[in-house]
Amino acid sequence: MKKLSMLLAMLVAIGSLGFAKGGQQGSGSGSGSTSQGALVGIAMPETHVQRWQKDGANLKAAVEKLGYRAEVAYGDADQNRQNQQIQNFLTNGAKLLIVSNLNDGVASAIADAAQDKVPVIAYDRLIMNSGDYDYYITFNNLKVGQFQGQGLETGLKLKEASPDAPKYITLFAGSPTDNNAKFFFDGAMSVLNPYIKSGVLKVIGPYPETSADNANFQRIATENWQAPVAKTRMENLLNNDAANVVLDGVLAPNDTLARAIIEACLADAKYADGKLPVVTGQDAEADSVLSIKNGQQYMTVFKDTAKLAEAAVLLADQIIKGQTPSIPGATLASGDIASIGDTGKKRVKAYLLEPVILTKDNWQLPLNAGHFTPEEAARLK
Ligand code: GAL
Numbered sequence: 001m002k003k004l005s006m007l008l009a010m011l012v013a014i015g016s017l018g019f020a021k022g023g024q025q026g027s028g029s030g031s032g033s034t035s036q037g038a039l040v041g042i043a044m045p046e047t048h049v050q051r052w053q054k055d056g057a058n059l060k061a062a063v064e065k066l067g068y069r070a071e072v073a074y075g076d077a078d079q080n081r082q083n084q085q086i087q088n089f090l091t092n093g094a095k096l097l098i099v100s101n102l103n104d105g106v107a108s109a110i111a112d113a114a115q116d117k118v119p120v121i122a123y124d125r126l127i128m129n130s131g132d133y134d135y136y137i138t139f140n141n142l143k144v145g146q147f148q149g150q151g152l153e154t155g156l157k158l159k160e161a162s163p164d165a166p167k168y169i170t171l172f173a174g175s176p177t178d179n180n181a182k183f184f185f186d187g188a189m190s191v192l193n194p195y196i197k198s199g200v201l202k203v204i205g206p207y208p209e210t211s212a213d214n215a216n217f218q219r220i221a222t223e224n225w226q227a228p229v230a231k232t233r234m235e236n237l238l239n240n241d242a243a244n245v246v247l248d249g250v251l252a253p254n255d256t257l258a259r260a261i262i263e264a265c266l267a268d269a270k271y272a273d274g275k276l277p278v279v280t281g282q283d284a285e286a287d288s289v290l291s292i293k294n295g296q297q298y299m300t301v302f303k304d305t306a307k308l309a310e311a312a313v314l315l316a317d318q319i320i321k322g323q324t325p326s327i328p329g330a331t332l333a334s335g336d337i338a339s340i341g342d343t344g345k346k347r348v349k350a351y352l353l354e355p356v357i358l359t360k361d362n363w364q365l366p367l368n369a370g371h372f373t374p375e376e377a378a379r380l381k
Pocket of ligand 1: 125282
């Protein structure tokens, strides 16, 4: 009996030693969990897209609310930099990582985390070509794209249109290195392709039917979701392929790029003074919601990123505590969208939240949901 209690005492000591390695020994307070005060590393992709500034802040707050410590770092279009940031988290003794990557060059850093037995949650963007992690949490990205397709369908009244008076659109996609960009595009094209086939809709510029047409997809993709890249491409289109038509719509994959495309249009006399094409978007960024309110951008997709952050941190907490994850409000991808969790090396568990389509009719939704900073909210009132 004495031997057993000594053994138990030793095991407890070893357990807390392992924990102290990172200097994060638990306080033992609250739920009594040894994970209190442990470090969670949060690696975010880019600050030039407004949504990610919110995600970083939301995640940090949610992590701290559960009694962990949080460190946030932004890779800012540089995967090497993000890998270094991930290494720093590991050196600092992180207990878990939440990672939104830039490209699959992140896989080596994820392998290092796995070697250190530090679990990783891919946040919003799947980490491709890695078999070294198990969890992914995101929105239903195919549905995001379908909403964008439906935005054009409604905005251009495609159901009532005829091939005798076709509508003209041009296509943009997100970063070719971001797996989400393919889902957004394929979702949108699943709505638009039938209208293109029937001649109701005509595409100006490259027309990949799906993202699987890699050569054409690359031509419409926007490296690192950079607004200046989309703006320049739109200016070139307006001066060349679209010089002799009036564009009725533009498939834009997110708000940052939608606004850049609108800027290019506004500089062209054909589209100035309320004659903008129907432009789609995503993220319900304050500037775009304002643009929708003012009748410029046509729609966006509201992804409640505060909810995503909360769900991701709940998942993190359950993983750290060795519990079987159960995330209210999220469904586990299966059936025809199971591939949302397919990294090319393994199928990870993908938890999906629901996006919401946003137009002039319901633009207040994110405002009421507390999605905006007080400064942004004031601009929208
Ligand atoms: C995607 C993300 C979008 C969008 C984009 C640009 O991965 O799902 O919400 O913001 O990145 O950063």
